[in-house]
Amino acid sequence: MDQIIISPSKYVQGEDTIAKIGDYIKPLGQKAAILADSFVTGLVGDTVKKSCADAGIEQRMEEFGGECSRAEIDRLMEIFKAEGSDVVVGIGGGKTLDTAKAIGFYHKIPVVVVPTIASTDAPTSALAVIYTPEGEFSEYLLFPSNPNLVIMDTKIIAGAPVRLLVAGIGDALSTYFEARANGLSGKATMAGGLPTKAAQALAKLCYDTLLADGYKAKVAVENRVSSTAVKNIIEANTLLSGLGFESSGLAAAHAIHNGLTKLEECHHLYHGEKVAFGTLTQMLLENAPMEEIQEVLTLCRSVGLPTNLFDMGVKELDHAKLMEVAEASCAEGETIHNMPFPVTPEMVYAAMLSAHQIGLK
Known part of the structure; x- marks a missing residue:
């Protein structure tokens, strides 16, 4: 059996890094599908929108429903497919990021994950954990590649509970x-x-x-x-x-x-x-x-x-x-x-x- 190590294409960690997110997304796509829950949208939504606008990136921000389930993935895929998105950005916790990775996989577009917390090791992996809508473990979804970009804003993460x-x-x-x-x-x-x-x-x-x-x-x-x-x-x-x-x-x-x-x-x-x-x-x-x-x-x-x-x-x-x-x-x-x-x-x-x-x- 071969020895194998895999990783994201790029990992960025620093204070106020999210204010530069548009510059980091730009090499990957021009129409960003941005996924975040209501709290995260209130926390960083305006910053992300401004950064994308300054970089010349069109974006559609959609609210994450809270569970990385097949039903939620399908719902969001329909929305972003209609938008013609060519890069997906997940901002928030592990379930948000896993959902973004699944959307990127099924739509065959680059994936950017932006954790606002450091509560799991999900961000860097070529893996999503799928749950039932009720929150019970269902399955692992394995992807052929890791996220294209992981952005860690240490100031935001240090401010989380x-x-x-x-x-x-x-x-x-x-x-x-x-x-x-x-x-x-x-x-x-x-x-x-x-x-x-x-x-x-x-x-x-x-x-x-x-x-x-x-x-x-x-x-x-x-x-x-x-x-x-x-x-x-x-x-x-x-x-x-x-x-x-x-x-x-x-x-x-x-x-x-x-x-x-x-x-x-x-x-x-x-x-x-x-x-x-x-x-x-x-x-x-x-x-x-x-x-x-x-x-x-x-x-x-x-x-x-x-x-x-x-x-x-x-x-x-x-x-x-x-x-x-x-x-x-x-x-x-x-x-x-x-x-x-x-x-x-x-x-x-x-x-x-x-x-x-x-x-x-």
């Missing part, structure tokens, strides 16, 4: 551990081959950056200021985690996240908050050293990530429901089968209960 940055830390936390497991199993990564040493190094750098700067970044954003630590965590949550997971592989942590969408009590949680517990569960599943588990627990507690099921909103342990989560985690085609040993629902169930107990404060 701290919980979103922390959720991004939770998502990025899994990168190294899933990459390590996938490397041991020798299974194909999301990039379609074996990991390169570069991709594995990025995954480890992601984890090291979280340990070094995660708490410092949280404190800065709580005070609504940016700092070197904030900028480092934005890069870790987005670029390092994105390239690390995609070209080094997913394993149990994200599959357990997908299983947790079956628990109604967890629907209020962000993606990365569930992934953090999925990472702890994976570590129990693979019998990781207790010292390493404690290191992860310390990081999670310092930034406010959940370390047990009660933290996640579960009132009491319903063992039948937990087994449903475990069974969903082990569904055919799930990334849990990239672990370096066969995994059964019973094993996941046991690991979840153990992770919960160890994670209780």
